[in-house]
Each structure stands twice: as structure tokens, then as C-alpha cells.
Amino acid sequence: MKRILVPTDFSDNAYNALYYATRLFKNESCLFYILHTSEVEAPILTSIIDNSYSDQQISREPHEKLMETFHSIVRDTEDFDHTFETISGTNKLLETIEETVKDKGVDLIVMGTKGATGAKGFFIGSNTSNIIQRIKCCPVLAVPDEFNFEDCAAVSFSDQNSR
Secondary structure, three states: OEEEEEEOOOOHHHHHHHHHHHHHOOOOOEEEEEEEEOOOOHHHHHHHOOOOOOHHHHHHHHHHHHHHHHHHHHHHOOOOOEEEEEEEEOOOHHHHHHHHHHHHOOOEEEEEOOOOOOOOOOOOOHHHHHHHHHOOOOOEEEEOOOOOOOOOOOOOOOOHHHO
16 A cells, blocks of 8 residues: 655645545555644744634644545545545644654655745745755655646556565
8 A cells, every 4th residue: 555645734736736646546545644734833823823812723723624635535536445644743844744754654745836825936835845855765746736637657656665
């Protein structure tokens, strides 16, 4: 079974990358890890947030969005032999990805190329670029913004878990 990590910032582009990956491996048994991490620094956070929000409300929003993503992709892939797990964290994205790749035996990372900010003029977003440059133990597939899936003959990469 292939283990595929798909980080999300809940943007349309991140969901498109997840959707693309499920289509790319539609004929294979896969376990998809949907990862969201929110790096939170408490002193900064408390100074910019309206005090009417509790810590519980702040942490609940990403969890709810992660569950929405989970339910959407399960619905969109009900005919495939895919399993999905969500991972939520509060560390830096790169650290969380490195740890998850190692702990879960991830075979492939799939990311969108444009994040929630949608900065014009950048082909690859800064998070995707950093992951491509810094993660050496696992291949990274970058899915361009609004790229539509087209069937291909085959995709092959070394399955680290079958060794």
C-alpha cells in the first residue's frame, strides 16, 4: 500500500493537489495522510486576537476545516481503494513533514504550488519550494494551481515500505 502525504492549508489549490493524487493512484491501494499544521506563537497570538475568542475556539477552526477536507475527499473517491487519515499539528510545516515522513513511512508528498495567499508571479509557493529543496528522503510531486487531472499510462516510484 502506498503512503502519500498531502499537506493542506485549506485552499482550493491544496484540495486540488489532494484530488489530483487520488486520481493519479486510482487503481492502487493507498493511505493518504492529510496534514495541516498551524504554527502558533502564543505571545503574538494573544496580542492580535480579539479576547472574545477562547483558545478552544482558535484550535477548533483548523480541526473543523480538516474534517471538512476529509469528508469531501472521502465522498469524491468512494469508488477507490483509498484510506484517509488526518494529522494536525502546531509545529513548523517543514519539521512536521519531516517527522511524518519518518514516522509513517511516507512514499510520496503531494503539494499544490500556490497556497492560500495566492501571490501572483510565483510558479511555486514558498512552502512547496522549501519542501522540495529540503526534504531529501521522499519524492515531492508539485501540482500546479488549477491543474486538471488527465489520465496517464503509469506512475512509478520506489515503494520504501516494500523493501
